[in-house]
Every structure is written in structure tokens, then in C-alpha cells.
Amino acid sequence: MGVANFSVVVPATTANLGPGFDSIGLALALYMTVDVEQALSWSVQYEGDEYQGLASGEDNLIVTTILYVAERYGRMVTPQALYVQSDIPLGKGLGSSATAIGAGIEIADQLLALELASKDKVLIGSELEGHADNVSAALLGGVTISYFDGADIDVIHLPEPKIGVVMLVPPKVLLTEESRGLLPELLPHAVAIAGSAASSVMTAAIAREDWETAGRMMEKDVFHEPYRKAFFPEFEKIRLSCRDYGAYGMTISGAGPSVFIAVKQGEEGKIAERLAADFPYYECLAIKPSLVGVVVN
CATH class of the missing domain: 3.30.70.890 (GHMP kinase, C-terminal domain)
Known part of the structure; x- marks a missing residue:
């Protein structure tokens, strides 16, 4: 196993930017932080009232993403307790689900010491999201322009949008x-x-x-x-x-x-x-x- 007891920080995103439908994403300086600690069973605890209705066990999106990555690479992952603080409005078009998926991918990469390439992370996230725009921006930052057809992924990354x-x-x-x-x-x-x-x-x-x-x-x-x-x-x-x-x-x-x-x-x-x-x-x-x-x- 890789490192335990660490934190992952993921930015919010906006997507499409108009006609860039399902292909263009922009990372925003609002963040979700997930503290990860070893535990006997999976649990997810959110800070703040807005997120209290979300699943708190193995059916939580962050956890299902971690388990998906582990299964994809034929690995077992030990349970973790996740403590989540987020500035990102939930269900308001700011990529909260992509942020959770991005966090799950990175946590799995750390726990399993997979050393995944950025393109592999974006591909996994796109498989789970069904499109690449939000999750690519959450993982890479800046502006991302992505092509994803359900199997193949290509991403152009523009790291410093001046707006x-x-x-x-x-x-x-x-x-x-x-x-x-x-x-x-x-x-x-x-x-x-x-x-x-x-x-x-x-x-x-x-x-x-x-x-x-x-x-x-x-x-x-x-x-x-x-x-x-x-x-x-x-x-x-x-x-x-x-x-x-x-x-x-x-x-x-x-x-x-x-x-x-x-x-x-x-x-x-x-x-x-x-x-x-x-x-x-x-x-x-x-x-x-x-x-x-x-x-x-």
C-alpha cells in the first residue's frame, strides 16, 4: 500500500463555456479538501449543512470512485475515514460531482501507489462522469479542451487563463x-x-x-x-x-x-x-x- 493520513484538495469547475459542450472546462478557485485516515470501515463525514444529505458510507461518490479505481487495476484497498470540507455549492453547476470523482481518483492513486499519469486519471474520471470537461479541469487546473468518445481520451491543457x-x-x-x-x-x-x-x-x-x-x-x-x-x-x-x-x-x-x-x-x-x-x-x-x-x- 501507499501513503495513508494525507489530504487531497480539488478545485471546482465550470464547463461548456457556451458552445464547448461536454468538451471545455475551467477550474475555479473554490476548493474541496478531503482528509484521509485509515479506519476499520468506510465513512465520509462532511462539514457544513449543505452536504449533510449525501451518502456517508461505501455508496458515497468519493468512495465508489476509489473502489472503482482499485477494481480497475485489480487491487484491494483498505477502508478509510474521509473528512470533507468544501467551498463548492452543491448541485449548482460548479462541478461538485466531478470534484468528488477527482478526489476519489487521487486518493486511490495515493493509497495504492499506482503512479497514474494525468491522462489515465482523466480517462478514469471521464468513464465515471460520461464526459471529460469538468473532471479534466478538476484534475489538471486551468482550461482543458477534451475529446472523449467513451473509450479514447485526448486533452489539451491551457494552464493560465488570464481572466x-x-x-x-x-x-x-x-x-x-x-x-x-x-x-x-x-x-x-x-x-x-x-x-x-x-x-x-x-x-x-x-x-x-x-x-x-x-x-x-x-x-x-x-x-x-x-x-x-x-x-x-x-x-x-x-x-x-x-x-x-x-x-x-x-x-x-x-x-x-x-x-x-x-x-x-x-x-x-x-x-x-x-x-x-x-x-x-x-x-x-x-x-x-x-x-x-x-x-x-
Whole structure:
């Protein structure tokens, strides 16, 4: 066995960034910390009321991930007690499930001394999530652009996005399964081409640190925003206000129900204050990108 009695820290994420549906992720400087200690049986204890409804035994997502990794590599893992503290709003489109999966992968890697490569970790996480965008950003930090078809994985990592972030977080939870049920099974070919073009230009612009172009492309999504935005109070008014305040772009965070806004570095606090005054239904968070992914202490 590897090391016991350690901590794993994993960042929150936002995904899609508009037309980068199920492929683009951004790590955010909100973190979940999991302290790991050897025990006689598996247990998970969360700090804070928000997480109290989650499973606390072997059916917890962090634990099932650890056991999945162990089985995948034909290994046995001894039970652990996990103590979890998190700044990440639960069920609000900030990658809380991907963060749990990322933590589980890293804990298994440490306990079993697997020395997994980053690409292997992202592949395992994508197998469990069903898509790569959130989990790749949680594991690697920065911006990730991923291709995952259920078997093969390729990831481009852009480690230092030069933006500030404002998140508008509503009080209500929207389950990912519920949000995905809003999407059509088919898109017309011409519509899909336009969406693909917007995603390609946005990705190239992010790589060149041209966030003005990236922000414009962010708002040309055809894959999910048209079908989900009706569930966001004052969605179009928020977009207009963001433009008035000089934001690069605004879009749905992951599957929702939060709103992601890319702004100039250093302006996130000022813009968050303005939007909080304009749209009191939402909690407005001024956040920086996380330049690091999962970390072991």
C-alpha cells in the first residue's frame, strides 16, 4: 500500500463555456479538501449543512470512485475515514460531482501507489462522469479542451487563463439529469456546423488569450443554452447588464443552474457587486481561475 493520513484538495469547475459542450472546462478557485485516515470501515463525514444529505458510507461518490479505481487495476484497498470540507455549492453547476470523482481518483492513486499519469486519471474520471470537461479541469487546473468518445481520451491543457470570473448562483438546485432532459436528441446539420464553428473559434481565441473574441463566441451556443435558459430568471437581462459592465461574455455554467461570466482580470469584484445589486435573486461570487488541479498534501 501507499501513503495513508494525507489530504487531497480539488478545485471546482465550470464547463461548456457556451458552445464547448461536454468538451471545455475551467477550474475555479473554490476548493474541496478531503482528509484521509485509515479506519476499520468506510465513512465520509462532511462539514457544513449543505452536504449533510449525501451518502456517508461505501455508496458515497468519493468512495465508489476509489473502489472503482482499485477494481480497475485489480487491487484491494483498505477502508478509510474521509473528512470533507468544501467551498463548492452543491448541485449548482460548479462541478461538485466531478470534484468528488477527482478526489476519489487521487486518493486511490495515493493509497495504492499506482503512479497514474494525468491522462489515465482523466480517462478514469471521464468513464465515471460520461464526459471529460469538468473532471479534466478538476484534475489538471486551468482550461482543458477534451475529446472523449467513451473509450479514447485526448486533452489539451491551457494552464493560465488570464481572466476573472463572476458566478451568479441561484438558491435552487437543478439536477444534471433533469437539465439534460431539456435537450433535443437531434440538431439540424447547419445548426450543428454553426455551433462547431463557434466552439472552434472560441477555443483558438482562449489559446491566444483573446478573451474578447472568446466571449463573443461564448454567446453563440446552439447546443444547450436555447433549451435551458428559460429556467434562469432574467437571463437576457443579465446578458445585457454584463455587456454594459464590460464583461467578455456570459453563459450557463455546465448544465446550470448557475451563470458563468468571464471578465477582465481584477474586475471580478466590481462587476459582482453591480450584478448583485441588479439581480438579488442570485448570490454573486467573484472568483479567480484555479491554476492548479488536484493537489496532495
